[in-house]
Amino acid sequence: MSGSGNxxxxxxxxxxxxxxxxxxxxxxxxxxxxxxxxxxxxxxxNIIIGDRASGMGGAYTxxxxxxxxxxxxxxxxAFSFGRSLSGGAQAxxxxxxxxxxxxxxxxxxxxxxxxxxxxxxxILPFGNGKMGFSFAVPDAILEDQAQxxxxxxxxxxxxxxxxxxxxxxxxxxxxxxxKINERLALGTTLYxxxxxxxxxxxxxxxxxxGRYQWANAYKWLTExxxxxxxxxxxTPADRWSIGTxxxxxxxxxxxxxAQATYKSPDYTNTTIDYSIWKSHDKKEFxxxxxxxxxxxxxxxxxxxxxxxHYTSAPYTLRLNNIDAGxxxxxxxxxxxxxxxxxGAEYYPNAGIxxxxxxxxxxxxxxELISGKTYQPEHIDMYGASLSVSSFSxxxxxxxxxxxxxxxxxxxxxxxxxxxxxxxxxxxxxxVSAAFSY
Amino acid sequence: MNRLxxxxxxxxxxxxxxxxxxVSHASDDFRKRAPQVxxxxxxxxxxxxxxxxxxxxxxxxxxxxxxxxxNDITQYVNMLGKGLSQYTNRPELEFRFAVxxxxxxxxxxxxxxxxxxxxxxxKAIEDEAELAGVLxxxxxxxxxxHIVKELDIKxxxxxxxxxxxxxxxxxxxxxxxxxxxxxxEAADILFEKGxxxxxxxxxxxxxxxxxTTAGYDPSALxxxxxxxxxxxxxxxxxxxxxxLFSERIEKIDTLLVDNNLAGKKYEIVKERFHENVRxx
Numbered sequence: 001m002s003g004s005g006n007x008x009x010x011x012x013x014x015x016x017x018x019x020x021x022x023x024x025x026x027x028x029x030x031x032x033x034x035x036x037x038x039x040x041x042x043x044x045x046n047i048i049i050g051d052r053a054s055g056m057g058g059a060y061t062x063x064x065x066x067x068x069x070x071x072x073x074x075x076x077x078a079f080s081f082g083r084s085l086s087g088g089a090q091a092x093x094x095x096x097x098x099x100x101x102x103x104x105x106x107x108x109x110x111x112x113x114x115x116x117x118x119x120x121x122x123i124l125p126f127g128n129g130k131m132g133f134s135f136a137v138p139d140a141i142l143e144d145q146a147q148x149x150x151x152x153x154x155x156x157x158x159x160x161x162x163x164x165x166x167x168x169x170x171x172x173x174x175x176x177x178x179k180i181n182e183r184l185a186l187g188t189t190l191y192x193x194x195x196x197x198x199x200x201x202x203x204x205x206x207x208x209x210g211r212y213q214w215a216n217a218y219k220w221l222t223e224x225x226x227x228x229x230x231x232x233x234x235t236p237a238d239r240w241s242i243g244t245x246x247x248x249x250x251x252x253x254x255x256x257x258a259q260a261t262y263k264s265p266d267y268t269n270t271t272i273d274y275s276i277w278k279s280h281d282k283k284e285f286x287x288x289x290x291x292x293x294x295x296x297x298x299x300x301x302x303x304x305x306x307x308x309h310y311t312s313a314p315y316t317l318r319l320n321n322i323d324a325g326x327x328x329x330x331x332x333x334x335x336x337x338x339x340x341x342x343g344a345e346y347y348p349n350a351g352i353x354x355x356x357x358x359x360x361x362x363x364x365x366x367e368l369i370s371g372k373t374y375q376p377e378h379i380d381m382y383g384a385s386l387s388v389s390s391f392s393x394x395x396x397x398x399x400x401x402x403x404x405x406x407x408x409x410x411x412x413x414x415x416x417x418x419x420x421x422x423x424x425x426x427x428x429x430x431v432s433a434a435f436s437y
Numbered sequence: 438m439n440r441l442x443x444x445x446x447x448x449x450x451x452x453x454x455x456x457x458x459x460v461s462h463a464s465d466d467f468r469k470r471a472p473q474v475x476x477x478x479x480x481x482x483x484x485x486x487x488x489x490x491x492x493x494x495x496x497x498x499x500x501x502x503x504x505x506x507x508n509d510i511t512q513y514v515n516m517l518g519k520g521l522s523q524y525t526n527r528p529e530l531e532f533r534f535a536v537x538x539x540x541x542x543x544x545x546x547x548x549x550x551x552x553x554x555x556x557x558x559x560k561a562i563e564d565e566a567e568l569a570g571v572l573x574x575x576x577x578x579x580x581x582x583h584i585v586k587e588l589d590i591k592x593x594x595x596x597x598x599x600x601x602x603x604x605x606x607x608x609x610x611x612x613x614x615x616x617x618x619x620x621x622e623a624a625d626i627l628f629e630k631g632x633x634x635x636x637x638x639x640x641x642x643x644x645x646x647x648x649t650t651a652g653y654d655p656s657a658l659x660x661x662x663x664x665x666x667x668x669x670x671x672x673x674x675x676x677x678x679x680x681l682f683s684e685r686i687e688k689i690d691t692l693l694v695d696n697n698l699a700g701k702k703y704e705i706v707k708e709r710f711h712e713n714v715r716x717x
Contacts (some may be wrong), residue, residue: 299470299473345470351472391472
């Protein structure tokens with residue numbers, strides 16, 4: 001676990017900030033592993049959006065006939081019933097990761113939890129079709145933890161890790177869906193993609209001999225872009241529906257700033273080493289194709305399935321050292337991914353709906369290979385969802401949740417070829433309301 | 438997984454045109470879920486809302502075309518229409534019939550039982566059975582609440598801003614604005630977009646059964662549609678809100694054959710029609 005040759009795992013460019021500063025000065029690499037990104041950039045299906053869709057595991061591309069459809073398949077809103085629809089959801093979202101055998105043989109946990117506005121959408125008639133506006137939070141992290149570890153290694157009395165990480169991605173924008181004929185509808189959504197992240201990571205270590213050292217890392221990120229979505233909804237036969245969507249996020253502005261400060265155990269002067277880094281390089285996102293099939297045997301039951309393909313999206317990020325005038329290039333590999341979801345909906349009577357679903361959230365990182373170093377974690381996740389809705393004449397209230405679990409591998413210490421077992425859990429509980437008039 | 442995705446995509450891509458060409462019709466009604474399907478409109482407030490909404494829409498129709506002022510014809514059309522309305526499942530509604538002062542060939546139905554036929558349509562009609570078929574078709578749009586369902590018109594729900602019951606009672610500019618928008622949409626259906634194809638086919642089926650039950654020639658509506666569809670080809674009719682004549686005629690003819698009604702001699706009542714409708 002320790003040793004002067006150990007380095008930090010660096011799979012995101014900002015982590016080089018820590019690496020360059022710490023690698024030179026610190027002989028205790030475990031001080032650095034917490035720089036592993038907690039924001040779930042390694043998966044694409046982190047928060048399932050919408051009330052009805054969430055209960056069905058997100059298998060909604062071939063349904064999409066309510067405000068959730070603005071997010072899943074805008075063509076589906078052309079088939080929405082009623083004059084006007086609106087819906088919103090509040091969700092409690094929790095993510096937990098456990099890395100086994102990290103701190104002196106003990107595991108290390110990271111946990112994020114928060115209540116967030118998960119979704120809002122409204123649909124109105126417009127011309128021969130339907131228009132809508134929606135707001136979604138497809139990814140969110142709020143990590144606020146203070147951990148103290150004792151006697152993790154000989155010579156160290158206490159090791160403290162404080163992390164505060166707020167990382168949110170917002171999608172919002174208009175949609176339009178129109179029936180070309182009674183079997184075919186087309187739709188489009190133009191989402192504004194906005195991500196903001198504020199990250200503070202503090203380490204403090206107390207040695208048995210009374211010396212101490214600390215390191216702080218700060219990171220600010222804003223990312224703006226557009227996410228056009230094109231959708232098609234087709235009725236090939238009575239009671240069958242097929243939906244497909246194509247989308248990709250195009251980033252037009254990134255502002256990434258990072259700063260690191262450090263005090264070594266033997267340093268006694270008053271000035272503190274620090275570095276400031278910036279980058280405006282744009283992240284690459286995959287082209288996403290989703291295909292959904294739904295079968296409506298009766299007005300009381302339906303089955304739906306989605307399959308989504310994400311292309312590989314490699315890109316290079318250069319983190320510029322403001323003082324040194326140099327930069328570190330980082331080649332980020334994002335592999336192609338396929339996620340699947342199946343869902344069902346059942347109405348025991350006209351006032352109650354029960355929904356259930358299964359879904360995957362596969363990692364976009366390669367599987368870890370023995371003997372290699374600097375490998376990002378790889379955890380494929382499998383989830384299940386449930387929800388129940390109660391209907392009044394023009395409104396509905398839905399309570400539900402989804403839970404995903406995955407086991408995988410991680411390499412917390414980047415240049416150490418040892419590989420740790422990792423477990424990841426993702427829980428979302430939501431309450432939502434929908435209205436029509 | 439990638440291979441599976443490509444395989445499914447390829448199959449769907451290749452089969453899309455085959456399905457598209459072979460499937461002649463698919464209604465989107467199957468997408469409705471139980472809460473949307475099982476709504477009932479038996480409460481007094483709902484019926485009142487339907488009537489108030491229909492009255493407003495009827496005013497729009499009259500405003501657009503004007504009433505053809507001929508008491509004899511209006512009385513005759515009302516007598517016939519009210520008789521036919523007895524065969525519907527809406528005894529709570531009082532159906533009213535009027536003739537519109539336009540030579541375009543068309544007929545309209547507003548919720549609540551307001552039925553209109555144009556002077557042009559009366560000129561094209563040759564007997565009472567055909568007139569009964571046209572009126573029964575419009576009555577069916579009302580009895581099946583096609584506009585009511587399409588626009589989700591309701592009269593009693595504490596949670597809705599478009600509660601027509603509240604709008605009727607006065608209230609705010611906003612609520613009246615919502616009501617006006619809904620009437621605009623209904624007018625758009627009548628004058629521009631037309632009913633959904635399945636609604637038209639259902640109305641034809643119900644109309645044929647009504648006139649048959651009333652003792653008229655079951656093929657009267659089919660005959661009328663054939664006539665105005667040929668007129669449409671010659672540019673004589675509007676007919677834009679009643680599209681797809683050939684498919685509708687085919688469906689009616691199939692209904693007649695399936696029910697052993699094709700070729701049966703029923704009343705067409707030509708003389709009485711011409712005694713009461715003197716427009717030529």
